[in-house]
Amino acid sequence: MGLEEFPEADGSGSGPDAGRAGHGGPVVIPGQAVRRAAGVPDEQEPELFRTTPNNPFTGVDGHTVLPGGDFDEELAMMRGLKPSRVPDFSNEIELYLDRSPSDRYPQDPLVLRFRGTYRVDLAGRETVFLPDGRADGADHRCEIRSGSTLAHMLGNGWPVFCDTGAARTALEELVGPQRPLPRAPRTVILAPLRGRDGIVGAAVLVRHPVRPPFAPDDLHIAAQLVTRTMQGRDGVRQRAHDSLRSAELQRRMLPASLPRLPGVRLAARYLAAEDPVRGGGDWYDAVPLAGGRVALIVGDVMGNSMPSAAAVMGQLRSIAQTLAGFDLPPRDILQRLDGQAHGLGELVATCTYAVYDPVAHRITIANAGHPPPLLLHSGGRAEVLRVPSGRPIGAPVVLVETDFEQVELDAPPGSTLVLYTDGLVESRLRDVWTGIEQLRERLATTVQLTGLDHPPPLEALCDDVLDMLGPGDRDDDIALLAARFDGIAPSDVAYWFLDPEETAPGRARRFARRALTRWGLEELSDSLELLVSEVVTNAVPYAERPVTLRLLRTDVLRCEVGDDSPQLPRQQRARDTDEGGRGLLVVDRIAARWGAVQRYGGKLVWFELDLR
Structure with missing residues (x-):
């Protein structure tokens, strides 16, 4: 004032x-x-x-x-x-x-x-x-x-x-x-x-x-x-x-914390504009997906005052989280998000939606009018990714309705993906492409200072990126999301296909026991075989195509069982005279964590055991 x-x-x-x-x-x-x-x-x-x-x-x-x-x-x-x-x-x-x-x-x-x-x-x-x-x-x-x-x-x-x-x-x-x-x-x-x-x-x-x-x-x-x-x-x-209430509303709508996931490390920052009335509407998110994957999202509501931008941002973030749960390809997520945005009234937003698979070491990205992401390689090279820039979310389709495009790229271990909003690279003192080039140079310089053999810690990297802002560079608020791709080594993954037959649970137990022996985790054999048998038994009656079984060894032991039925299992309280219905109760009692999610073409049930 x-x-x-x-x-x-x-x-x-x-x-x-x-x-x-x-x-x-x-x-x-x-x-x-x-x-x-x-x-x-x-x-x-x-x-x-x-x-x-x-x-x-x-x-x-x-x-x-x-x-x-x-x-x-x-x-x-x-x-x-x-x-x-x-x-x-x-x-x-x-x-x-x-x-x-x-x-x-x-x-x-x-x-x-x-x-x-x-x-x-x-x-x-x-x-x-x-x-x-x-x-x-x-x-x-x-x-x-x-x-x-x-x-x-x-x-x-x-x-x-x-x-x-x-x-x-x-x-x-x-x-x-x-x-x-x-x-x-x-x-x-x-x-x-x-x-x-x-x-x-x-x-x-x-x-x-x-x-x-x-x-x-x-x-x-x-x-x-x-x-x-x-x-x-x-x-x-x-x-x-x-302005203060709107800024607080904006912060409360952002994630309180980022998930801890195998094969990827995450860090994020949100920085309000110098004049809060002019900013608002930037958000970031990380949503765990089936198969150990993660959806990385950064968006920006355009052309709104702080109160309305924060409210719209909260709606779009909730919609994006819900759509992510359907495990659709990124381009389909943006397509559906765009359709939902048109139902919210006149609003325009930009968004980048990326899905990282730590097992395949691949990342799939779709863009809706958002500044392009940057990939910082472990060798110190910073690269502006060539991702087709579709129309912004909620923008009117003038001529023909075009679908969003997506690209699939390598995500080698040790590399870092940087997603951001335009407030980081654009201000009244510089245009957006000048700011993107300055960001690319900043990332490369940071790696040179820490050493090529020691990539900079994510938290320090985020702070160093924000330090590039000078006087007059805070015209808009800023959302920044950095993901360090560690990946999961092939030696830590075991994968099988099981025909939906009565013998499938027995085969699943033998496969699981062999994998634990190879990894030196025989002490988990009894618990894992029991839980694998219960989950596969539940999947076989509903599957028409082969059931998938995958084990992942990271800081925990994760088991995933997938089938082509979209119906999610539910816990039931079995009566004393019932012969079945207790499988998920056993899983809930023994596993450290478990869950079930729908995915494209079926569902996936997973559970985790802590490594002693």
């Missing part, structure tokens, strides 16, 4: 104050600095406007303390109370705010804290004092209890001159009895600050005693200034609040 958010606080230097003190805006300098009214004798400048040790808002040796810090809101409000159209309305503005405003007034007590002074001396030079609690008196607080004079004045909601006894008493309650203020008639205005959540503070507007006093109509000007300033402040706060 900056000065430009308020109508009267443009800070452009276009008003009568332009050119003073070197620029048109107020002077805000970290540390200490002397601010004297050049050419004005000390006797003409009362104590309020001097930098003297008697002024509680000055530092040692008569130097005004101007600490640095992030006070954009207070600075903008003080500039809003000093209108460019009436630049000489007041010489000083003091701001007192409640940092935890209540929606009701009065709160007992309402605590107002001094938040800053905007001062214009007789020479026209502007100085902003922003306290940080280090200077004497800079951390002044005022407790306003119901029934007090100050509470009555603020509750009226209208600016008043601090000439009468009650108004003067209220002013002294606010600023403290030691604060020197002019006593001449109509030189000080006390203005309540009312936001949408009630009274949030007060402003004190002071005119230099050597100048003509305020006119009665100036109370109306002060009321308008306060109203417009608080409207601007509430609007900015509401937009900031909405």
Whole structure:
């Protein structure tokens, strides 16, 4: 939130104050600095406007303390109370705010804290004092209890001159009895600050005693200034609040963690845009598939504000997860995702969908208008993959409806696939292809620094990729997904076809026992043979084509049994008189993990045993 958010606080230097003190805006300098009214004798400048040790808002040796810090809101409000159209309305503005405003007034007590002074001396030079609690008196607080004079004045909601006894008493309650203020008639205005959540503070507007006093109509000007300033402040706060809530919604819709799968390691990053209102809608996902494979997804909802983009992103991610469960080819996944997107209304999104098979060491990729993925080879070469770029998801089909295309590529062990959204490679300072080339060079350089024999860890690689972003490169949010392909060696895989006959369970037990003997895992033989027999027995009655049996040895022992029936098995509670129906109960009791998924042309039932 900056000065430009308020109508009267443009800070452009276009008003009568332009050119003073070197620029048109107020002077805000970290540390200490002397601010004297050049050419004005000390006797003409009362104590309020001097930098003297008697002024509680000055530092040692008569130097005004101007600490640095992030006070954009207070600075903008003080500039809003000093209108460019009436630049000489007041010489000083003091701001007192409640940092935890209540929606009701009065709160007992309402605590107002001094938040800053905007001062214009007789020479026209502007100085902003922003306290940080280090200077004497800079951390002044005022407790306003119901029934007090100050509470009555603020509750009226209208600016008043601090000439009468009650108004003067209220002013002294606010600023403290030691604060020197002019006593001449109509030189000080006390203005309540009312936001949408009630009274949030007060402003004190002071005119230099050597100048003509305020006119009665100036109370109306002060009321308008306060109203417009608080409207601007509430609007900015509401937009900031909405942006933070949308950003949090966006993050909550992303995966809480990535799955741990055999043969592949995963790492991801999400980085919001510098201006959250302009970003949103980027997502990544990793979905385990049958056969030890994994679907890698990165997408970006285009042309939406943060709240709507986050909501649409959540819908598309859920749809993509559901479609992934059907184990369709990537091009078919994008085709169905596109069809579902048209039913969600007018939206356009880009997406890359890839499926990695650690046994075949292959990856299949389809693209819907998304930036191309990069493959970092183990030897240090970074390659931009040539993947046909189809139309974006949800985009209208102008001439003919074209299918999405997919490519199948080698994924050698030790290589790394990098998927990303356009926020990483495109900004107002560079076009997308320049950014892609910079990303490719960055990946290659990272490998050279870590050594060709030691590929960089995935987490460090993701951090290093994000470090390529410079000032002005965060126009959009960024999603990054990196997958290190370790693969599964052929010696760790055993595969058989079983005719759907009564002898299939016995053959499956013998095959499994031989594989365990070859791998030196004989201690798992009893458990594996029992579970294999139960799962194959369940598959044989429904299969028309050969049943597949596969064993994978990684950090666990995984068994997969597939058949051509799409009907998934269900656990049943068998009665005492039933001869069957207990197979999955046995699997559930003995296996460390198990599941069943539909796949293209049938289903696959799997279970895992921990290696002791």
